Amino acid sequence: MLTAVAPTDPVGATAFSVPVAVPPLGRPAQLRLLAPVGSASTLVAQEIDTTPSTLTTLLLSKPAAGWRLTVRSRATGKVVDTRDGGATRGEVKVGWFGTDAKGAFLTNGSYDWTLSVTPADGVGAPVTASGTVALFGAAPARHDYIGGGDSVGDLLTLSSSGTLGFRQGSGKGTFSVNLGTSSGWTTTNKVVPFGDLSGDRCNDVLVRLTSGALRA
Known part of the structure; x- marks a missing residue:
């Protein structure tokens, strides 16, 4: 931390100092999160030609070159969808439709997701976030008729x-x-x-x- 000192005025007013944040020499600033990750615990599936429900929101310390969302079925452990986003700065808000890579609705249930955000200047490792979301309003699980799409057979x-x-x-x-x-x-x-x-x-x-x- 450096301190900038304002000059004394001609009438002898007291000088004051202003703290200025400066990265350590030889260590460029890393991409990091400025606030806790905001994530949805439940998500309602949406048609591809509409606005997806927000899955997670990140607040970044510097511009990002892009991001990738990877979604896995908790039941099978298999990757069921990936989404990519372009350059952004500040806030990254990522939505998910609740579909697979071909646009077909996935089965209602629990899904694990991971988001990786790459720094625009290439300095440092990507920032990652992860979580689990319960998907509703997508394809019904077999024998699931009541219970709001809880994926449990009735x-x-x-x-x-x-x-x-x-x-x-x-x-x-x-x-x-x-x-x-x-x-x-x-x-x-x-x-x-x-x-x-x-x-x-x-x-x-x-x-x-x-x-x-x-x-x-």
């Missing part, structure tokens, strides 16, 4: 009285009471839980009627 039931309903799974082998029930179903119908048939990001149900007709 149980489809058809009672002897013709009531169709779902029992929410806990992920620990237990299920809740029937939820979202509807009555008037023929008990001889074959009801099978299925995946998303219409592309609306909700799982569907196949029903084979006693007449042999198949409905979704």
